[in-house]
Amino acid sequence: MSAVPTAPRQPDAIAPSDVLGSRIVVVDDDEIALEGTRRALALAGFARIEARLDARETLADLSALGPDIVISDLLMPGMDGLEFVRAIRAIPAYEHLPILVQTGFERPEERAGAFEAGASDLVTKPISPRELVVRVRTLLENRRLIKQLSVYRQRMDEELRTASVMQKALLPKDKVIKTVRRECGLALDAVYEASLTLGGDIWGLAPLGEGRALVYIADFSGHGVAAALNTVRLSTFIERSLDVSAQPSALLDQINRFLCGELPIGQFATMLLGVFDTRSRRFAYATAGADAPIRIAGAARRSEFAPVGGPILRLSPDARFETRSVPFEPGDELVLYSDGLTEAPHADRPYFTPAQLLSSASEASRALAAEGHLGPGVATRLRDELAGAAGRTLTDDLTAVSFRFMEPESDA
Amino acid sequence: MQAEIAKGADYVEVRLAGALTFDDHEPFRQLLSDLLAAESPHVVLELSSVTSVDSSGLGMFLIADDETKRAGRRLTLRSAEGQVRHVLKLSGVDTIIAVE
Numbered sequence: 001m002s003a004v005p006t007a008p009r010q011p012d013a014i015a016p017s018d019v020l021g022s023r024i025v026v027v028d029d030d031e032i033a034l035e036g037t038r039r040a041l042a043l044a045g046f047a048r049i050e051a052r053l054d055a056r057e058t059l060a061d062l063s064a065l066g067p068d069i070v071i072s073d074l075l076m077p078g079m080d081g082l083e084f085v086r087a088i089r090a091i092p093a094y095e096h097l098p099i100l101v102q103t104g105f106e107r108p109e110e111r112a113g114a115f116e117a118g119a120s121d122l123v124t125k126p127i128s129p130r131e132l133v134v135r136v137r138t139l140l141e142n143r144r145l146i147k148q149l150s151v152y153r154q155r156m157d158e159e160l161r162t163a164s165v166m167q168k169a170l171l172p173k174d175k176v177i178k179t180v181r182r183e184c185g186l187a188l189d190a191v192y193e194a195s196l197t198l199g200g201d202i203w204g205l206a207p208l209g210e211g212r213a214l215v216y217i218a219d220f221s222g223h224g225v226a227a228a229l230n231t232v233r234l235s236t237f238i239e240r241s242l243d244v245s246a247q248p249s250a251l252l253d254q255i256n257r258f259l260c261g262e263l264p265i266g267q268f269a270t271m272l273l274g275v276f277d278t279r280s281r282r283f284a285y286a287t288a289g290a291d292a293p294i295r296i297a298g299a300a301r302r303s304e305f306a307p308v309g310g311p312i313l314r315l316s317p318d319a320r321f322e323t324r325s326v327p328f329e330p331g332d333e334l335v336l337y338s339d340g341l342t343e344a345p346h347a348d349r350p351y352f353t354p355a356q357l358l359s360s361a362s363e364a365s366r367a368l369a370a371e372g373h374l375g376p377g378v379a380t381r382l383r384d385e386l387a388g389a390a391g392r393t394l395t396d397d398l399t400a401v402s403f404r405f406m407e408p409e410s411d412a
Numbered sequence: 413m414q415a416e417i418a419k420g421a422d423y424v425e426v427r428l429a430g431a432l433t434f435d436d437h438e439p440f441r442q443l444l445s446d447l448l449a450a451e452s453p454h455v456v457l458e459l460s461s462v463t464s465v466d467s468s469g470l471g472m473f474l475i476a477d478d479e480t481k482r483a484g485r486r487l488t489l490r491s492a493e494g495q496v497r498h499v500l501k502l503s504g505v506d507t508i509i510a511v512e
């Protein structure tokens with residue numbers, strides 16, 4: 001899944017006219033040498049050459065001249081070549097401007113000094129017109145290719161950002177979250193972060209009526225564009241084709257058979273799908289290679305993992321899944337998460353070991369209760385703790401969703 | 413990922429080492445085609461020095477299994493330890509591919 005789309009069109013064959021139309025600024029205090037350089041370039045077909053005798057004046061005019069390349073002598077009265085090169089490099093717009101330095105020096109340390117000052121290349125005087133032209137052309141062609149690449153990159157970044165907005169639009173909308181809160185008494189907190197602009201994680205929510213709500217969280221293998229496309233396939237299938245009246249295990253079975261028909265070998269997903277039933281006060285769920293959800297209960301806010309099992313999706317169309325259920329009483333919380341939470345490293349080891357995760361979940365739940373359930377939920381608090389310990393850079397997609405069964409008396 | 417190939421009488425074994433991740437996809441594909449080119453009926457991935465495997469790494473095992481089967485050979489994952497062993501079991505991949 002490392003395939004990156006290639007540029008849709010080949011870079012143009014390097015048309016001579018492209019480079020020959022470049023603006024060249026030549027600076028040399030020696031009129032004869034200056035004319036020699038100008039002439040060599042003009043004979044090679046370059047049409048826009050500005051020949052200057054004074055470096056300081058040229059520097060003052062530089063933005064008006066708008067050079068594509070600067071050719072400068074080194075030994076000059078007033079502002080010398082090295083000073084001139086350093087002054088150009090200090091201007092942010094000219095950070096990557098090709099600068100070709102002409103020098104009579106042969107000693108390696110003096111040549112090194114020119115490169116240290118910021119020269120892109122160097123020709124030795126007396127100049128050979130052929131060598132000069134070849135070096136100028138090469139520098140200009142490189143500049144053009146770099147510009148082309150940066151335009152391409154910019155466009156890809158824009159497209160990825162657009163796609164990322166589209167992907168986030170697949171996640172449950174505020175309206176759905178509010179409906180579930182109203183109909184089921186479930187307060188929800190969610191974190192969704194992609195490591196590469198686009199992610200392979202997705203989660204969803206749907207009110208089923210009669211105090212029930214369906215929730216799922218899935219994590220496709222790999223990350224980036226291919227994994228993100230798979231999240232679209234899954235979300236569309238669940239929305240359009242899933243018969244949600246069935247048991248969680250039967251729903252996973254439907255999804256597994258769908259993915260077996262869609263995904264190539266080597267791509268797969270882990271998933272948890274469950275139904276909150278706030279009347280019978282249970283959470284019934286089935287899992288496919290997913291991490292165990294955390295249930296937080298009681299006055300002490302004790303955390304434990306709910307049992308899981310079942311193979312990853314797309315492993316085999318004959319795979320069997322099991323419906324399990326855990327009590328879910330008013331005041332209880334349930335946390336679902338992708339392995340981006342548990343595998344994020346800190347000093348070469350996962351930060352959230354199972355024991356650490358349980359104790360942090362309890363702590364987060366206690367803090368939330370102490371704040372009168374007004375602050376961020378358990379999912380956000382776990383993410384913040386991880387970010388504080390392991391740093392902000394994600395190597396995997398991270399999704400965490402926590403549900404709190406509101407108690408009528410304290411949440412009224 | 414590092415890899416070292418050894419050929420026996422009726423098997424070809426590759427010892428993998430390090431973390432098996434997203435970035436190893438291309439080298440792994442190449443490795444797989446080298447292994448199949450060895451024409452041994454039995455392909456063994458020796459995993460005792462593999463420190464971790466992510467979802468892309470697990471996907472590579474599934475691709476290896478598929479390609480060895482297509483070529484009429486069989487694949488064994490040998491000596492997985494720690495996180496790797498855990499992931500093979502949790503994912504159910506150990507029900508599809510022979511794990512020793």
